[in-house]
Amino acid sequence: xxxxKPLLREIEGWRRFLVRELASCxxxxxxxxxxxxxxxxxxxxxxAELQGIEWKTSLETLLQGPDAYGRLLQLLQQVxxxxxxxxxxxxxxxPGADEVVHSxxxxxxxxxxxxxxxxxxxxxxxxxxxxxxxxxxxxxxKTDSAAxxxxxxxxxxxxxxxxxxxxxLGPALMGKSPRDRRKLRIVDPSCxxxxxxxxxxxxxxxxxxEWYIGHDPEGWASRKNPPLYKDGPIWRLTLKERARLARDxxxxxxxxxxxxxxxxxxxxxKVLEGAGLQRLPLNWSGNLKRGNALVxxxxxxxxxxxxxxxxxxxxxxxxxxxxxxxxxAGGFDVVIGNPPYANHSSRDSQRAKYERGGQAxxxxxxxxxxxxxVQRYSHCSAGHHDSYKxxxxxxxxxxxxxxxLGFIIPNTWLNQSKYAxxxxxxxxxxGDLTVIDLGGGVFPVVVPTCLLIARKGRGRxxxxxxxKHERDKWSALAAAxxxxxxxxxxxxxxxxxxxxxxxWPASYKMKAWVTLREGLHIQRVQLASEPLAGSLPVIDSKxxxxxxxxxxxxxxxANAPGPGAFRATAGPxxxxxx
Numbered sequence: 001x002x003x004x005k006p007l008l009r010e011i012e013g014w015r016r017f018l019v020r021e022l023a024s025c026x027x028x029x030x031x032x033x034x035x036x037x038x039x040x041x042x043x044x045x046x047x048a049e050l051q052g053i054e055w056k057t058s059l060e061t062l063l064q065g066p067d068a069y070g071r072l073l074q075l076l077q078q079v080x081x082x083x084x085x086x087x088x089x090x091x092x093x094x095p096g097a098d099e100v101v102h103s104x105x106x107x108x109x110x111x112x113x114x115x116x117x118x119x120x121x122x123x124x125x126x127x128x129x130x131x132x133x134x135x136x137x138x139x140x141x142k143t144d145s146a147a148x149x150x151x152x153x154x155x156x157x158x159x160x161x162x163x164x165x166x167x168x169l170g171p172a173l174m175g176k177s178p179r180d181r182r183k184l185r186i187v188d189p190s191c192x193x194x195x196x197x198x199x200x201x202x203x204x205x206x207x208x209x210e211w212y213i214g215h216d217p218e219g220w221a222s223r224k225n226p227p228l229y230k231d232g233p234i235w236r237l238t239l240k241e242r243a244r245l246a247r248d249x250x251x252x253x254x255x256x257x258x259x260x261x262x263x264x265x266x267x268x269x270k271v272l273e274g275a276g277l278q279r280l281p282l283n284w285s286g287n288l289k290r291g292n293a294l295v296x297x298x299x300x301x302x303x304x305x306x307x308x309x310x311x312x313x314x315x316x317x318x319x320x321x322x323x324x325x326x327x328x329a330g331g332f333d334v335v336i337g338n339p340p341y342a343n344h345s346s347r348d349s350q351r352a353k354y355e356r357g358g359q360a361x362x363x364x365x366x367x368x369x370x371x372x373x374v375q376r377y378s379h380c381s382a383g384h385h386d387s388y389k390x391x392x393x394x395x396x397x398x399x400x401x402x403x404x405l406g407f408i409i410p411n412t413w414l415n416q417s418k419y420a421x422x423x424x425x426x427x428x429x430x431g432d433l434t435v436i437d438l439g440g441g442v443f444p445v446v447v448p449t450c451l452l453i454a455r456k457g458r459g460r461x462x463x464x465x466x467x468k469h470e471r472d473k474w475s476a477l478a479a480a481x482x483x484x485x486x487x488x489x490x491x492x493x494x495x496x497x498x499x500x501x502x503x504w505p506a507s508y509k510m511k512a513w514v515t516l517r518e519g520l521h522i523q524r525v526q527l528a529s530e531p532l533a534g535s536l537p538v539i540d541s542k543x544x545x546x547x548x549x550x551x552x553x554x555x556x557x558a559n560a561p562g563p564g565a566f567r568a569t570a571g572p573x574x575x576x577x578x
Contacts, residue, residue, distance in 0.1 A: 004123045006114040008130055014039055014104055015131065025094050033089025036131075036258070038104070040087065041076045043127065044265045046108055050117040052274040055079070063105050069097035083272070084283040085264035088257050121269040122158070125193025128262040129155040156338045157442060159474035160408055160451065161199040167434065167453045168334045168404035169203050178208060178227070184249055187327075188337040189293035189395060191252030194263030196336045201270055204245050209237050239280050242271045251327055252288045255319050260290050291321030292369070294390050299372050310365070317365045323398065331400040338408045339391030341447060380425050383418030386410075392422060392452070396429045401457040405430070411437050411450040426452070427488055432459030436480055439468025462487065514574070527555045534558070544575065
């Protein structure tokens with residue numbers, strides 16, 4: 001697949017241009033939805049054309065004749081009617097719209113354009129992630145990195161998606177025929193732009209085609225509604241079969257309506273790939289839904305006084321989601337994804353952001369949702385209130401007995417005692433458990449991660465692979481060296497520690513001869529780039545290596561004197577980052 005970065009940089013230029021042109025007549029949500037709608041629509045239409053999907057009007061014809069913007073809106077309405085994927089918000093009229101559209105399209109069809117027919121639908125999700133939290137300010141690019149960080153929105157690398165899908169959907173399909181597979185359901189409870197759902201759908205396409213080819217393809221192709229056909233020497237799934245696989249097996253939920261809109265378009269591109277002018281209406285309304293995967297309608301039960309003050313807008317922000325009503329009872333055979341990693345206890349949390357910004361309505365919603373989750377997932381709410389703990393607990397509830405769970409989550413639950421509740425929750429619910437510790441470097445933030453692959457209720461195999469220090473993590477994934485884990489999730493290193501304590505009582509625990517202290521949690525606003533009187537140099541965790549760290553302090557903490565001042569430790573020190 002070609003590198004999508006040139007295209008993403010190109011589209012960032014479009015965004016700046018559109019904001020500059022539209023900011024004088026639109027603002028707020030109208031500006032955001034119009035800029036996003038134009039960009040998403042043009043990118044989707046061009047990627048579709050490059051993949052052989054044709055519309056009644058081609059995108060390039062909009063460069064000819066008047067009312068280019070009006071015809072673009074008509075084309076997007078055709079797409080919505082045919083594919084069931086509308087923009088996240090309405091596109092507004094604005095002065096000079098035709099020339100703005102012409103300027104964008106001239107960039108699309110210029111020589112050496114970064115649009116490439118080999119680009120995959122996942123680029124739509126990467127586009128969504130890249131601009132999440134970017135404020136639309138003319139002449140500036142102000143990124144609220146907390147929007148990504150506290151929301152946990154970082155696009156998952158493709159090798160991770162493929163590995164999780166292979167280890168969950170692979171065994172779920174093993175030994176089955178298409179008839180056996182009819183009721184199989186796959187869900188991503190925090191689907192974002194649909195990266196994991198695309199991976200699962202692609203796996204289903206490949207698996208189904210290989211099964212039919214291996215079981216009398218000519219016979220299947222001669223049926224009334226054939227699942228495959230021969231294109232020259234190559235067998236392919238029919239468009240109806242591709243659409244049926246998506247409709248019957250793929251489900252997703254996200255609180256952000258923009259993410260749902262992106263996921264619908266990405267899956268549409270995947271289903272219609274090479275379809276030409278074939279007419280097959282798609283409807284994603286039963287598969288991809290907007291809602292809060294953690295909060296159910298019982299949020300409003302037994303707390304009339306607390307909830308009576310919530311406005312309709314606040315209730316929409318809460319987004320309580322009824323899983324049984326929306327998707328039916330019975331659970332899912334495969335639950336996959338990359339849930340948000342928000343730490344609701346930290347100073348850098350979404351709550352702290354709302355508090356600093358004086359956003360009282362959002363703050364009230366946030367506190368009510370957090371209070372609900374602490375009670376609803378009480379078995380996973382000790383210590384830190386991390387949203388990923390609640391998502392794991394929710395995913396285990398959604399997974400059928402004998403079904404598979406595959407997440408990429410922080411590896412903090414493996415080593416830190418304050419996550420013992422989550423380890424207990426996982427180990428009590430699952431039989432087979434595979435953990436691949438990837439360490440840092442997977443995402444552009446200092447969040448060491450691991451792959452959690454589990455089968456609910458069956459099996460006894462628990463194993464762990466340490467890839468934290470592998471230079472090429474993706475190659476190592478294919479042949480990860482596993483070691484056994486105990487039933488409680490502890491590893492060989494923990495067993496060795498117990499052996500020291502029990503069999504060699506003369507050995508010393510570390511706390512007997514050192515003073516253990518936790519580093520200070522500092523917000524960025526408390527740091528300065530130049531040293532001041534009494535300030536202390538700061539070493540960030542991202543500068544720490546395995547046995548050394550890069551001691552080139554560029555930030556300084558103004559340590560105010562007084563009873564609450566931080567005491568810098570003198571003498572030899574050993575720094576440990578878990």
